[in-house]
Amino acid sequence: MRLLLTGATGKVGQNFLPRFLQRERFRDWSVVALCNNRMIGESARVSVLKGSLSDxxxxxxxxxxxxxxxxxxxxxxxxxxxxxxxxxxxxxMLEAFRASPTAEQFVLIGGDCSVGHIFHDYGAPITEASPRKAYPGCYALTKVLEEVMLEQYQIQYGLNGCTLRAPWIMEKDDFRFALSFGPDQFGGPLWSDLIGADEIARYAASDAVPLMRDATGAPLRRNFVHVDDLVEAILAALDNPAASRGLFNICMTDAADYSAVAAYLGRTRGLPVAEVATPFHSNLLDNAKARLRLGWAPKVDLEALIERAWNYQRDPSDPRKIWYPG
Incomplete structure (x- = not known):
């Protein structure tokens, strides 16, 4: 078997490839990594091709x-x-893959931006049958279109595809910096869109933990997945007949409740709470289909996510760096 891997230098790719190569089930597989701006090293089982997906x-x-x-x-x-x-x-990729005599399975890593994560109110758990609703911006639009394209190739040509839809992917100390009021904040929402500069500075100085509230005034609930759990889901889906033509939500079973985050960090680290009103909506991605069909289940829950982020010791050779805009 031969696996084409795109995104090998990204957060998920860097965690996936070593685990894939070590897994006994894939010991006879080889990998070709298609890289563009950044490269990875080659080995006996891994070759690298440099170029753009647009070519x-x-x-x-x-x-x-x-x-x-x-x-x-x-x-x-x-x-x-x-x-x-x-x-x-x-x-x-889809055109070349469907015409290939060796093609067996096409796995796409999607994102919960295809269902708008906290931008749209679903009023019920978001399942794989829920309507797609992108949030503003071109990235979310592409994730909707990618899902739809693969789905239609499955219908049009009988292609064996599988989409694993993941929410915000956390590793190392990501979650800690996602909660930061300082200039080192990771991801969004931007605090400047929600509160004033004086409040931001005050909260940053006290190491406060944001307790975001949704549009109803209740604590915001948002979906996450640890990269370790996503990698295990990928390994479970690869070459698995149960994944055939399936769309699966890959996420923590319970959405992260910002009041629970604030309470836990107050109790374990003595950190103060900063209440932040938002226009966002609490949502829950339902991962029951993946647990049933793939035999997969997340191991990193909210408390484990917090502990991993706060206990992580970053090596000086591994600075926090965002490789993409947005």
């Missing part, structure tokens, strides 16, 4: 002899690249 020749060469595809590459909020790379690239 038909590169895509065709990358799929030569490939049996399985794991597509994780993304362009985030990059309007200049979104059509040429994300959409055209997905189309080129």
């Amino acid at each position: 038909p020749a590169t895509v065709a060469a990358s799929l030569d002899g490939v049996t399985h595809v794991l597509h994780m590459a993304a362009v985030k909020e990059s309007p200049a690249l979104v059509i040429d790379v994300a959409i055209k690239g997905m189309f080129l």
Whole structure:
């Protein structure tokens, strides 16, 4: 078996590849990593092809002899690249894959931005049958279109595809910095969109923990997944007949409740709470289908997510760096 891997240098790719190569079930598999801006090292089982998903020749060469595809590459909020790379690239991959005599399975890593994460009120748990509702921006739009394209190729051509839809993916100390009021904040929402500069400075100085409230005034509940759990879901789906033509929500079973986060950090670290009103909506991604069909279950719950983030000791050679805009 031969696996084409896109996004190998990203957060998920860097965690997936070593575990995949060590897993006994995949000991006879080889990997070709399609890289563009950043590269990975080659080995006896891993070869690297440099090029862009927007180039038909590169895509065709990358799929030569490939049996399985794991597509994780993304362009985030990059309007200049979104059509040429994300959409055209997905189309080129699907076209080449469906025509390949060796093709067996195409796995797409999607995102909960395809269901708007906290931007839209669903009023019920979000299942794989819930309507797609992108939030503003080109990245969310691409994730909707990618899901739909793979779904339609399954219908049109009988392609064996699988989409694993993940919410915000956490590793190392990500969650700690996602809660920071300082200039080192990771991700969003931007505090400046919700509160004034004086409040931000005061909360940053006291190491306060945000207790965001949703549009109803209740504590906001938002979905996360630890990268370790996502990697295990990918390994469970690869070459698994139970994953055939399936869409699966891959997330923590319980959404993170910001009041529970604040209470836990107050109790264990003595951190003060900062109440922040937001226009956002509490939602729950339902992972029951993945637990039933794939035999997968997340191991990192909210308390474990907090403990991993606060206990992580970052090496000086591994500075926090955002590789993409948005």
